Amino acid sequence: MINKVKYIIGKHLNISVCLLFALFSCLIILPYLHGPAYIHQEGWDGRFHMARVAESYLNLSHGHLDQAIPSVMTKTFGSFGYPQNLFYPLITMLPEVLLHIIFGNAYGGYLAFIALIFFSTFMSMYICTLKITKSRFIALLSSALYGFSHFAISITLFYRSFGGSFIFIFMPIAFYGMYQIALKDHKKWWIMSLGVAGLILCDLPDAVVVVLMLVFSFSMTFTVKEAKNIKLTRIVKLIYAGMLSALLSAFFLAPLLQNLLFVKNISVNKLLLSNTVLPTLSVFLTDKLASYSLGLSGLIVVFFVINGWNKFHPALKYLSVVLLINLILVTNIFP
Numbered sequence: 007m008i009n010k011v012k013y014i015i016g017k018h019l020n021i022s023v024c025l026l027f028a029l030f031s032c033l034i035i036l037p038y039l040h041g042p043a044y045i046h047q048e049g050w051d052g053r054f055h056m057a058r059v060a061e062s063y064l065n066l067s068h069g070h071l072d073q074a075i076p077s078v079m080t081k082t083f084g085s086f087g088y089p090q091n092l093f094y095p096l097i098t099m100l101p102e103v104l105l106h107i108i109f110g111n112a113y114g115g116y117l118a119f120i121a122l123i124f125f126s127t128f129m130s131m132y133i134c135t136l137k138i139t140k141s142r143f144i145a146l147l148s149s150a151l152y153g154f155s156h157f158a159i160s161i162t163l164f165y166r167s168f169g170g171s172f173i174f175i176f177m178p179i180a181f182y183g184m185y186q187i188a189l190k191d192h193k194k195w196w197i198m199s200l201g202v203a204g205l206i207l208c209d210l211p212d213a214v215v216v217v218l219m220l221v222f223s224f225s226m227t228f229t230v231k232e233a234k235n236i237k238l239t240r241i242v243k244l245i246y247a248g249m250l251s252a253l254l255s256a257f258f259l260a261p262l263l264q265n266l267l268f269v270k271n272i273s274v275n276k277l278l279l280s281n282t283v284l285p286t287l288s289v290f291l292t293d294k295l296a297s298y299s300l301g302l303s304g305l306i307v308v309f310f311v312i313n314g315w316n317k318f319h320p321a322l323k324y325l326s327v328v329l330l331i332n333l334i335l336v337t338n339i340f341p
Contacts, residue, residue: 052166156301169209
C-alpha cells in the first residue's frame with residue numbers, strides 16, 4: 007500500500023504538491039469553522055478591509071458590473087463618497103468578492119479567500135525556489151517555512167491585513183526576477199516587473215519597503231566577476247523592469263499621484279521607530295500572537311544561514327549579511 011502511494015505521488019508529483027498545499031490551506035482555516043474567524047480589535051486592519059470589499063460586493067450583487075472597483079464609496083466608509091480606492095488598490099480583493107457571491111455567504115467567502123491566499127503563497131514560493139535550486143525538497147521546505155512563518159500567519163489571521171497578506175504571494179516572484187537580473191538570465195527581467203506590479207496593487211506602503219529591499223539586493227551582482235558590458239546590461243534591464251512595473255500599475259498610480267499633488271501636505275500617521283523595536287529574543291520567541299516578529303520559522307532560517315555559510319556562493323553571503331543586519335536593526339540592540 008505504501009509503495010503504491012509512493013508510486014502515485016512520484017508519477018503525479020506536481021498534482022501531489024498542489025494537493026499538499028491545498029491540504030495545508032484547509033487545515034489553517036479549519037479551526038475557524040468552529041469559532042469566529044473575525045473579531046474586530048482596535049488598531050487592527052480587518053474592519054477597514056471588510057468595508058472595502060463590502061462596497062464592491064454590494065455593487066456586483068445588484069448587477070452594477072462597472073462598479074466592481076468603485077471610484078467613491080457610497081455604501082461604506084460613512085456613505086459620503088470617500089475616494090478610498092484612490093489610495094488603496096482594490097483589484098487584488100476582487101477574488102474575495104467573487105467568492106462571497108459564489109458561496110452566498112460572507113463568512114464562507116471570507117474563509118475560502120484566506121485559504122486561497124495561503125495556497126497561492128505556498129505555490130508562489132515553491133515554484134520560484136524550484137526554479138532557482140532545482141530541488142523539490144528545498145522548494146517544499148522553503149514553502150513551508152514561508153507560508154507558516156509567524157509574520158504570514160499573524161498578518162492574515164490576526165491583523166487581517168488582506169493587502170499585506172497578498173504581498174506574500176508576489177514577493178517570491180519579485181525576488182526571483184531580481185535574481186535573474188542580477189545573477190542569471192537578464193533577458194527574464196520582465197518577471198520582476200510582474201512581481202513588483204503585483205506588490206503595488208496589493209499594498210502600496212508595504213510595496214515601497216519591498217522595492218527598497220529589491221534595489222538594495224541588486225548589489226549582489228557585483229559579487230560576481232563579469233565583463234563590464236554585462237554589468238551595464240544588467241543595470242539597464244533593472245531600469246526596464248522598474249519602468250514596466252510602473253506602467254503595469256499606472257492605472258492605479260497615476261490617479262493617486264494626481265490627487266496627492268492636488269492635496270499636497272497629507273499626513274495620515276507618524277510612527278516613532280523607537281516604539282516599534284523588539285527585544286532581541288522577541289524577534290523569534292514572541293509572547294504575542296500578532297507581534298511583528300519572525301517567530302520560530304525565522305529562527306530556523308537564521309540557523310540554516312549560519313550553518314551553511316561556508317557553502318554559500320558570494321552573492322548568497324552578501325544577502326545573508328543583509329538579512330542579519332536587518333534583524334539587528336529591528337531589535338533594541340541597535341540604539
